[in-house]
Amino acid sequence: MEAAQHPNRQEDFSNHQKELEAVIKKLAEMRGADVLSPEVRALAKEYDHITKQMFQLPDEMDMVLEMASAYRTNTEIQIAQDRIYGDGTTEFVGRAIEALYKK
Numbered sequence: 001m002e003a004a005q006h007p008n009r010q011e012d013f014s015n016h017q018k019e020l021e022a023v024i025k026k027l028a029e030m031r032g033a034d035v036l037s038p039e040v041r042a043l044a045k046e047y048d049h050i051t052k053q054m055f056q057l058p059d060e061m062d063m064v065l066e067m068a069s070a071y072r073t074n075t076e077i078q079i080a081q082d083r084i085y086g087d088g089t090t091e092f093v094g095r096a097i098e099a100l101y102k103k
Contacts, residue, residue, distance in 0.1 A: 016054035023047045024093055028085040031092045035099040044100040047093075061101060068097035 023046050033040050051067075052060040070077055071094030081090040 013054060016050050019050045020047065020054070023050065024081075024085055024089070027093050027096060028089040031086065031089050035092070035096045040096050041100060044096045047097060048100060064097055065101060068094040070094070071097070 023043055027040070027043050027047075030037075030040055030043070035041075035044075048060060048064055051057070051064050055063065057063060071081070071090045073094075078090040081093075082088065
């Protein structure tokens with residue numbers, strides 16, 4: 001509905017989706033690395049920032065952490081995503097995102 005009323009919003013959403021896919025591909029290449037490493041943390045921050053822009057959220061933390069949990073625990077999501085990005089990528093991305101928010 002929102003996209004129909006605001007065609008530019010749909011284009012922005014699509015662009016952000018492509019940006020997220022690029023970040024996930026980069027994380028897939030780092031699969032197995034320490035999620036606390038500066039490189040992985042930088043990519044998790046990028047994922048977080050894109051999500052905030054994509055969904056126009058003032059605070060994206062709850063939504064991103066829910067996504068991270070689903071990445072780690074939902075086998076259907078893991079099968080679908082890992083088919084694209086490689087085995088274990090989805091769970092790794094979930095752990096990387098959760099590590100970003102750990103205090």
